[in-house]
Amino acid sequence: MSASGPASAWRGAAALRPGWLLYAGVVGTASPHAHHTVQVLAARGGEFELADGHGGRVACRAAAIPADATHAVLRGSPDAVLLHIDRDSATGRALNACARDAASWANAARSLPIPAAAGLAGAEALAAALPRVPAGPPAARHPALARALRAVAVRLDRSAPVRLGDVAREAGLSEGRLAHLFRDELGLPFRPYVLWLRIQRATELVAAGESLTLAAHGAGLADSAHLSRVCRRMFGIAPSEFTRGIRWAVGDAPRYGGPIR
Known part of the structure; x- marks a missing residue:
């Protein structure tokens, strides 16, 4: 599958x-990839051409993935917005139910x-205009999974190794049981999470x-080459795309779609 198109x-x-990444500008092409967020694209100019993992393609002005x-972006847009949304947010849960074909x-985005x-x-x-699930208490997670998620966060904050066995012991579960909880309740195995x-x-x-090298080290990755490989797999582009042509805005803003679980 080859990417094409002017953008x-x-x-x-x-x-x-909190729970979001917002982007506006030129949306370029991206090779096949998958990420643990819901993605919304809307083209103010032209159309996207998207491909799914089953050979399907679609040309559209908006999409909710x-x-x-x-998925892959075969043709981008010279003027578009793109959102990455936490799948556990009220908006993410509302948009995450669509099928996995282009x-x-x-x-799913036709009315956006x-x-x-x-x-x-x-x-x-x-x-701000995206749908959200009705307000209400989020589904309760297994108490041991909650302990495991806290243990993972603490280890990342301390730049300590994050191993399934260590986290399972802190959560009071076997490695196998904790691995099942990650897949069943988070929809993602431990290591990808x-x-x-x-x-x-x-x-x-x-x-x-920060530079790519310092960002990689600060995130617990080996080096910028490791960061590059992971970014290509998760986003279909190299991390240099995020530093060479993108201006990052700094500042607080409200949480869209309700609090993040």
């Missing part, structure tokens, strides 16, 4: 929010408004102005 390089502005669904992604405003203002407006948290940490450090 191959990413150039624009990005911002991190569920978490962990393999046609369904376009159908195309932002009138350019730049991050348009991304903020689209985020930890890797996703590391990429989030690296993104925060890059947004704060």
Whole structure:
């Protein structure tokens, strides 16, 4: 599968929010990849051409792609907004139910408004307009899984190794039982979950102005080459795309779609 189209390089502005990553500008091409967020794209100019992991393709102005669904951007847009949304947020849960084929992604976003405003203002407006599940208490997680998630977070904060066996002991479970809980309740095995948290940490450090090497080390990755391999697998582009052509905005903003679980 080869990427094509005029918008191959990413150039624009990005911002991190609690549970969100917002981007506005040129959306370039991206090779097949999958990430643990729900993704929403809306083209203010032209159309995207997307491919799923089963050979399906679709051309559309907007799409909502569920978490962990393999996809590629075959043709980007010269003026678009893109949102990465925590799958456990109220908005993420509302958008994560669509099927894993390209046609369904376009159908799921057919009623979404195309932002009138350019730049991050348009991304903020689209985020505020997205659907969300009705307010209410989130589904309870297994108490041992909650302990495990806290243990993972503490180890990442301390730049300590994050091993399934160590975390399982702190949670009071066997390795096998904890591994099942990660897959059943989070929808992601233990190691990919930890890797996703590391990429989030690296993104925060890059947004704060750190070099790719320091961001990789701060996230517990071996070096910038390791960060590059993971970014290509999760986002379909190299991390240099996020530093060469993207301006990161710093500042607080409200949580969209309710609190993150």
